[in-house]
């Protein structure tokens with residue numbers, strides 16, 4: 508689907524409520540499916556990725572019912588899944604595969620659950636997911652005794668369930684997906700498992716494990732899980748800061764904007780974008796802080812700021828804002844001076860190569876952005892060339908070449924935000940991919956007009 512976006516000639520105003528966090532929605536379904544008892548999950552994400560997780564656990568025989576569009580009732584016997592239809596042994600590709608769709612979180616976390624079950628399974632994904640690296644989870648799971656066959660480190664993953672044993676693992680990557688996979692496997696293994704990472708990655712798994720009474724201990728960047736049975740409890744999912752990020756950037760760069768984004772998760776392992784905004788000159792106020800099912804949450808007021816400055820984003824910043832980097836590039840294009848992003852090489856392994864694709868597409872609309880091996884540099888321009896730096900195309904014309912989304916939801920939405928300040932109308936190809944995490948995106952923009 509080709510979407511055209513025009514420059515806004517007035518500020519964004521009013522109030523929106525940001526929909527459910529994708530990372531927490533996945534975990535709410537997964538963990539409730541292996542916790543003992545019955546619970547409600549409220550404010551579940553309507554994104555396609557979270558529905559891949561939901562359908563997978565239904566397929567595995569967990570009793571999951573929708574009470575309304577966003578409320579689930581989940582009943583589980585505990586950490587060994589029922590599997591109504593046992594998969595053939597050896598597992599065959601075909602009718603018995605579990606489909607993870609486009610979702611890396613589904614495939615990587617569910618592998619940690621399935622590796623220790625007493626049945627076999629095959630995890631498949633769409634074209635993009637089948638290209639994403641899985642060795643990062645296969646290696647540590649294999650050290651725990653798992654039996655996983657892949658296609659040269661990629662899906663489909665054939666998992667022959669067996670009893671696992673605990674390990675001490677030092678990860679080179681700060682990845683919440685790898686960490687969560689190993690913690691899930693450790694929950695049902697023999698003996699303790701420790702996982703250590705170079706910087707702290709998002710800690711939703713640790714928080715939800717604690718809330719559901721798993722035997723888990725955290726010490727800086729090290730987590731220890733002792734095999735235990737989680738107890739089902741109701742979970743309210745807070746709003747997604749990664750979705751709010753598009754609105755935070757829109758509010759900062761669209762002239763005269765001033766609005767409130769309600770119910771945003773501000774977990775410190777996810778809120779790197781708020782620190783970056785502060786470093787660039789501010790424009791965001793955090794209001795009404797509270798704790799919801801173990802997760803910090805707040806309302807955010809965002810106001811247009813015409814004196815943003817470039818900054819350096821690196822090291823431990825990166826896992827705290829990895830998914831926001833595409834829209835931060837758009838923000839940086841509207842700041843004075845350079846914004847340098849380093850140590851973000853894993854951005855190349857997301858739904859697209861987000862370094863290469865971001866640079867290629869933003870260049871088409873006149874952003875001065877350079878690709879580096881582990882990130883990018885945006886040479887900002889506001890002040891000197893306000894209103895021009897995101898505009899190369901002839902006046903009163905749609906940008907000749909549409910921007911390609913590469914089937915990547917976060918690129919599609921980042922380009923849309925760029926379009927709001929671009930001199931000419933832009934077109935984005937593959938805008939329907941926003942359904943992966945944030946189907947409500949455009950209707951919320953319209954709510955602020």
Ligand code: S3P
Pocket residue numbers: 529530531612681682683684685687708709829830
């Ligand atoms: C996620 C972790 C991050 C993030 C992804 C969701 C999670 O991936 O990019 O969108 O829910 O654990 P990595 O763990 O690969 O960094």
